[in-house]
Amino acid sequence: MNPKRILVVGAGHVGLYAALRLSKKLSSLEAEVIVVDPQPHMTYQPFLPEASAGNISPRHSVVPLRRELRRCTVVAGAVTRLEHDRKVATVQPIAGPTREIAYDHVIVAPGSVSRTLPIPGLHENGIGFKTIGEAIYLRNHVLARLDLAAATSDPDVRRRELTFVFVGGGYAGIEALAEMEDMARDALRYYPELKPEDMRWVLVEATQRVLPEVDRDMGAYTVQQLLKRNMDIRLDTRLESCVDGVVKLSDGDSFPAGTIVWTAGVKPSPLLDKTDLPRGERGHITCIPTLQVVDGDKVVEGAWSAGDCAAVPDLTKPPGAYCSPSAQHAVRQAARMADNIANVIRGREPVEYKHKHAGSVASLGLHKGVGQVYGIKVKGLPAWVMHRTYHMSRIPSFNRKVRVVVDWTLAFFLRREAVALGQLHEPRVEFLEASAPVPSRQG
Structure with missing residues (x-):
C-alpha cells in the first residue's frame, strides 16, 4: 500500500509530541510525517521564566527538531495557505521559492500568540514573554536597567529605570514577575550604588484575582507573598496608556517605567486566517473529543487539531466546557491525536480525549512556589520542588532532562550569573561603526 502523508503544521507542544509519537507508532510503509515550522526548535514554555532568570541555560529550554524527529521530514518554513478542500499546503521556506505539499492527514497546531489590546504606546514600549528570544531579551533588558540606574546621578532617571511593570496576573505573568x-x-x-528598596515592581491585573487556575485562597496567598517582597499589586486595574514609557492606569495613577512586560493572555495563531477550516466564535478551530475537526456536525476528514488553537470539548466538565490552553492538555491531546490518526490509517475507530485537569503549580522564585494538584494545595518549598520535578519530567528527550538537572545542581553551588549580553540584540553595531561603506564598482 502507498504510505499516507501526514503534515504537521507547527512544532510546539502538540506538533512535536504528535510527530514524535506518530514516527514511533507507524512504519515508513504506513506513513510519512512532515513537520513544518519557521523555528528549528520547540520551546518548552514553562521553563521560560527560569531561562530568563538565569536558573537554566536558554538553550536547555528548547528542543532541536532535527535531533528529536529523526524519522520525520522537517521543513524550515511557514505555511502561508492551507487548502484542505484540495489537501494542499503552501509553504514558504526560510529561503527560496514557495512550494506546495500535498497530504492525506493534516495536524493544525500553530499554537497561539500574545493577545494584545489597542493601548497607546504598547506597541512601541511593550515586551512580550512567549518565546525564548523574548525571555533572553527581558533578562538582558532588566540587567541593563540596573547598569543604567547605577551609572546615573539623576534620581528621576534612576526611578524610571528601576520601575518594572508586568501586565497580566495569570501563570505567565506571575512567574515572570517573581523570577525576574x-x-x-x-x-x-x-x-553598591543601589538598594533593593530602589526597585519598584508592579503587577497590573484587570480582574480581582491572580492565578485563576487555582482556588481564590491560593491566589490570595500568592498576592500576600508578593506583597511581602514589597511588590505593588494592582488588581481590578487596567493599563490605559504607556506612551513614551509613562504608565497610566485605570485607577488614576501615572508613573514612568523603564520596563513594561505584557503577559495578558493569548489568542489563536493568525495562521488560522489562511486556512479553510471551520472556526468558532473566538477564532479557534472547532473539534470533537477525538481531536478531529468538525464543520457543524460533519467531521472534516483528514483534518486534526489540538492545543491553544483548537476548541476541544472537556468531557470531565458540563457540556459546553472546553479544555484550557495549557501544556498539560496539549501534551496529552497530542498523544491521543497521534494514536487516533494511527487508528484511522489502520482502519480502526478513533478514541475520545478525556483528561481531568490535574491542577497547576507555579514558581515564585528560588525555593518559593504555589500550587493546587488534584485538590491538594501546596505552598512554599514543596510547591517549588513539585514545579521543578513535574516540568523536568515533561520536557522532551533524556538529553534535555539531564542538562536541566545539571543547571539546577550547579546553581546550588555557584552564584547565578548576573550579566547583561545586550549586544546579542544588535551584534553588528560595533562592526558598522568600525567599517565604512564602499561604493560598488560597476562596469
Whole structure:
C-alpha cells in the first residue's frame, strides 16, 4: 500500500509530541510525517521564566527538531495557505521559492500568540514573554536597567529605570514577575550604588484575582507573598496608556517605567486566517473529543487539531466546557491525536480525549512556589520542588532532562550569573561603526 502523508503544521507542544509519537507508532510503509515550522526548535514554555532568570541555560529550554524527529521530514518554513478542500499546503521556506505539499492527514497546531489590546504606546514600549528570544531579551533588558540606574546621578532617571511593570496576573505573568524580581534582587549584591528598596515592581491585573487556575485562597496567598517582597499589586486595574514609557492606569495613577512586560493572555495563531477550516466564535478551530475537526456536525476528514488553537470539548466538565490552553492538555491531546490518526490509517475507530485537569503549580522564585494538584494545595518549598520535578519530567528527550538537572545542581553551588549580553540584540553595531561603506564598482 502507498504510505499516507501526514503534515504537521507547527512544532510546539502538540506538533512535536504528535510527530514524535506518530514516527514511533507507524512504519515508513504506513506513513510519512512532515513537520513544518519557521523555528528549528520547540520551546518548552514553562521553563521560560527560569531561562530568563538565569536558573537554566536558554538553550536547555528548547528542543532541536532535527535531533528529536529523526524519522520525520522537517521543513524550515511557514505555511502561508492551507487548502484542505484540495489537501494542499503552501509553504514558504526560510529561503527560496514557495512550494506546495500535498497530504492525506493534516495536524493544525500553530499554537497561539500574545493577545494584545489597542493601548497607546504598547506597541512601541511593550515586551512580550512567549518565546525564548523574548525571555533572553527581558533578562538582558532588566540587567541593563540596573547598569543604567547605577551609572546615573539623576534620581528621576534612576526611578524610571528601576520601575518594572508586568501586565497580566495569570501563570505567565506571575512567574515572570517573581523570577525576574528574584534575579534582580540577587544581582544587586554587585551594585553598591543601589538598594533593593530602589526597585519598584508592579503587577497590573484587570480582574480581582491572580492565578485563576487555582482556588481564590491560593491566589490570595500568592498576592500576600508578593506583597511581602514589597511588590505593588494592582488588581481590578487596567493599563490605559504607556506612551513614551509613562504608565497610566485605570485607577488614576501615572508613573514612568523603564520596563513594561505584557503577559495578558493569548489568542489563536493568525495562521488560522489562511486556512479553510471551520472556526468558532473566538477564532479557534472547532473539534470533537477525538481531536478531529468538525464543520457543524460533519467531521472534516483528514483534518486534526489540538492545543491553544483548537476548541476541544472537556468531557470531565458540563457540556459546553472546553479544555484550557495549557501544556498539560496539549501534551496529552497530542498523544491521543497521534494514536487516533494511527487508528484511522489502520482502519480502526478513533478514541475520545478525556483528561481531568490535574491542577497547576507555579514558581515564585528560588525555593518559593504555589500550587493546587488534584485538590491538594501546596505552598512554599514543596510547591517549588513539585514545579521543578513535574516540568523536568515533561520536557522532551533524556538529553534535555539531564542538562536541566545539571543547571539546577550547579546553581546550588555557584552564584547565578548576573550579566547583561545586550549586544546579542544588535551584534553588528560595533562592526558598522568600525567599517565604512564602499561604493560598488560597476562596469
